[in-house]
Amino acid sequence: MNEILEVRNLSKHYPGFSLKNISFTLEKGYIMGFIGPNGAGKTTTIKLIMNLLRRDSGEIKVFGLDNIKNELEVKERVGFVYDDNHFYNELTVQEMKKIIAPFYSRWDEGVFNDYLDRFELSPRKKIKDLSKGMKMKFSLVIALSHHAELLILDEPTSGLDPIFRSELLDILVDIIQDENKSVFLSTHLTTDLDKIADYITFINQGELVFCESKDEIMERYALVKGGNELLDEELKKEFVGIKQSSYGFTGLTSDIHRARQVFGSSVLFEKATLEDIMLYTVRGESHVQPVN
Amino acid sequence: MKIIISGASQEPLYEQIANQIKNQIILGELKPGDALPSIRKLAKELQISVITTKRAYDELEKDGFIETVGGKGSFVSADNKELFREKRLRMLEEKLSEIIAESRYLGISVEELKEMIDLLYKEGEI
Amino acid sequence: MFNLLIKDLLIQKKTMGYLLFYIPILLLVFISTSMEGDIAVVLYTTCTCFIAYLLIAGACSYDEQNRSEVLLNSLPIRRKDIVFAKYLSIFVYAVIGLTAGIVIALIYNVLGLGEAVRYPAVKDLFGALCGAFIIGAAYYPLYFKFGSIKTRLLHVIVIMAIFLIPAGLVWLLEKYSQGTAVNLLTQILNSPDWLQAVGSGVVIMTILLLSLAGSLRIYENKDIS
Numbered sequence: 001m002n003e004i005l006e007v008r009n010l011s012k013h014y015p016g017f018s019l020k021n022i023s024f025t026l027e028k029g030y031i032m033g034f035i036g037p038n039g040a041g042k043t044t045t046i047k048l049i050m051n052l053l054r055r056d057s058g059e060i061k062v063f064g065l066d067n068i069k070n071e072l073e074v075k076e077r078v079g080f081v082y083d084d085n086h087f088y089n090e091l092t093v094q095e096m097k098k099i100i101a102p103f104y105s106r107w108d109e110g111v112f113n114d115y116l117d118r119f120e121l122s123p124r125k126k127i128k129d130l131s132k133g134m135k136m137k138f139s140l141v142i143a144l145s146h147h148a149e150l151l152i153l154d155e156p157t158s159g160l161d162p163i164f165r166s167e168l169l170d171i172l173v174d175i176i177q178d179e180n181k182s183v184f185l186s187t188h189l190t191t192d193l194d195k196i197a198d199y200i201t202f203i204n205q206g207e208l209v210f211c212e213s214k215d216e217i218m219e220r221y222a223l224v225k226g227g228n229e230l231l232d233e234e235l236k237k238e239f240v241g242i243k244q245s246s247y248g249f250t251g252l253t254s255d256i257h258r259a260r261q262v263f264g265s266s267v268l269f270e271k272a273t274l275e276d277i278m279l280y281t282v283r284g285e286s287h288v289q290p291v292n
Numbered sequence: 293m294k295i296i297i298s299g300a301s302q303e304p305l306y307e308q309i310a311n312q313i314k315n316q317i318i319l320g321e322l323k324p325g326d327a328l329p330s331i332r333k334l335a336k337e338l339q340i341s342v343i344t345t346k347r348a349y350d351e352l353e354k355d356g357f358i359e360t361v362g363g364k365g366s367f368v369s370a371d372n373k374e375l376f377r378e379k380r381l382r383m384l385e386e387k388l389s390e391i392i393a394e395s396r397y398l399g400i401s402v403e404e405l406k407e408m409i410d411l412l413y414k415e416g417e418i
Numbered sequence: 419m420f421n422l423l424i425k426d427l428l429i430q431k432k433t434m435g436y437l438l439f440y441i442p443i444l445l446l447v448f449i450s451t452s453m454e455g456d457i458a459v460v461l462y463t464t465c466t467c468f469i470a471y472l473l474i475a476g477a478c479s480y481d482e483q484n485r486s487e488v489l490l491n492s493l494p495i496r497r498k499d500i501v502f503a504k505y506l507s508i509f510v511y512a513v514i515g516l517t518a519g520i521v522i523a524l525i526y527n528v529l530g531l532g533e534a535v536r537y538p539a540v541k542d543l544f545g546a547l548c549g550a551f552i553i554g555a556a557y558y559p560l561y562f563k564f565g566s567i568k569t570r571l572l573h574v575i576v577i578m579a580i581f582l583i584p585a586g587l588v589w590l591l592e593k594y595s596q597g598t599a600v601n602l603l604t605q606i607l608n609s610p611d612w613l614q615a616v617g618s619g620v621v622i623m624t625i626l627l628l629s630l631a632g633s634l635r636i637y638e639n640k641d642i643s
Contacts (some may be wrong), residue, residue: 095428197341
């Protein structure tokens with residue numbers, strides 16, 4: 001069994017928002033980036049996986065186990081990092097650890113202390129006196145100190161500087177050197193994922209857009225640039241999203257081979273980044289700016 | 293082993309990697325039996341996805357340049373002299389095609405070209 | 419589960435310092451100056467109940483302030499255990515409150531500050547614990563459903579209800595058949611002490627168990643965000 005995380009037809013309904021039939025799978029040994037604009041449902045999905053929220057329908061399996069029936073075993077083996085600090089501000093690092101550690105049967109004090117040293121976290125410092133970056137590092141240390149096989153991170157890098165983000169990515173890549181472990185990382189900062197992600201799951205407005213290997217995505221999506229005279233209503237439909245200015249248009253195609261056939265050499269093809277893909281997909285329907 | 297990849301190039305990353313390793317094997321910089329880094333280690337070092345490095349290694353294995361031994365890793369294939377000779381011959385042909393195209397452009401005839409080759413060959417022997 | 423208890427104590431260790439010192443003193447002063455005779459019962463009961471309430475509400479408010487529910491429910495802990503730990507803590511807090519009361523009484527007596535305060539007898543312990551249990555039983559279902567801020571308001575109402583409902587029943591009974599109520603009450607009050615104790619014990623336990631069942635049901639199905 002190679003799947004470390006399986007989500008099938010997951011749904012959750014709120015008055016103003018619904019998560020509809022989300023399905024994706026993550027295998028052992030890979031990093032999956034979970035992307036989407038703010039409010040797309042990323043945090044909701046993660047909270048459903050962690051059983052903080054009750055799902056309306058669907059199935060969630062972690063390590064092949066149902067996440068509700070086998071809740072305890074699943075959580076033993078999952079490390080989590082959330083974007084909001086949920087620790088007790090008045091306690092010190094050491095005291096917070098003393099509260100959390102006993103709940104994990106695989107807690108490793110040696111690993112914990114090594115990471116404290118590596119991140120230069122002082123055990124006697126109070127949680128409230130830690131900077132945002134240090135709080136995140138502390139969350140990460142806890143998540144890494146009980147031999148977790150799946151690491152789930154919800155927007156861990158928002159509000160942190162690029163140097164820090166780069167450090168975090170290095171750590172995540174280090175984790176999957178062990179091919180039995182996986183990382184599930186939700187973020188709206190896709191530049192981090194452009195390089196190191198193996199798979200990308202993209203959701204928008206509670207619905208799945210795609211779940212594919214990053215290589216495949218980068219190979220089939222492309223930006224198409226050309227003059228406005230090339231576009232008519234029919235051809236506009238070839239694109240996921242278009243931006244037009246008085247000087248020309250830029251469109252995102254999800255099928256570069258077809259676009260080459262349709263447009264040939266009259267346009268310029270460029271690689272699309274994950275950010276481009278997200279941007280054009282999200283704004284696609286409400287797209288075209290009027291040409292002046 | 294030296295690998296330099298470009299994100300800006302039109303060539304897919306896995307092809308860039310496979311080609312560079314291929315060339316190093318053909319040119320003898322990587323010898324039969326040499327161990328290649330694991331796909332994960334390579335991915336980490338190059339800061340790319342492990343799926344990409346895996347694809348590159350799969351290509352190399354398909355073309356017979358490397359062998360993967362389960363649990364131990366990937367190694368440069370032994371006994372590829374025939375294969376490499378073929379590859380190098382093909383590379384030579386490609387280069388000759390370029391030379392011929394250039395000669396045509398400059399208006400040099402086949403005989404003039406052959407004279408040039410004779411001269412240069414003799415020079416090389418000294 | 420015990421780790422959760424320890425957690426609740428640990429996060430309140432600062433406030434506990436103040437509480438366990440000032441509350442008993444204040445109560446003792448207040449009670450001894452406003453009452454005559456055997457103040458022990460009142461002292462121990464109010465001290466226990468007051469401190470138990472403050473610690474119950476304190477732990478819950480801390481959890482809410484720090485939004486630590488998200489953390490706790492992401493750890494390998496069953497929601498059941500979170501609820502059980504809270505109810506168990508009622509007993510622990512009661513013991514703490516009672517001890518504080520006894521210590522103050524001890525100091526008061528040793529220093530000879532006034533008429534010696536009697537040390538707790540079984541009936542005092544019983545009363546104190548019952549009081550604490552009622553307070554906890556009223557608090558937790560509300561907390562699990564509405565959070566600590568709203569609970570502070572509703573809690574008082576529930577406690578009043580717990581006392582007013584029996585009074586209301588008596589009044590009803592009196593209305594529809596005069597005399598029975600009085601007879602019933604006289605009978606109860608005339609029955610041996612141990613019977614009264616057992617009876618009220620049963621009532622309190624029932625309230626507590628109902629409260630626990632309610633809390634479990636509420637919390638098992640709650641969405642935590």
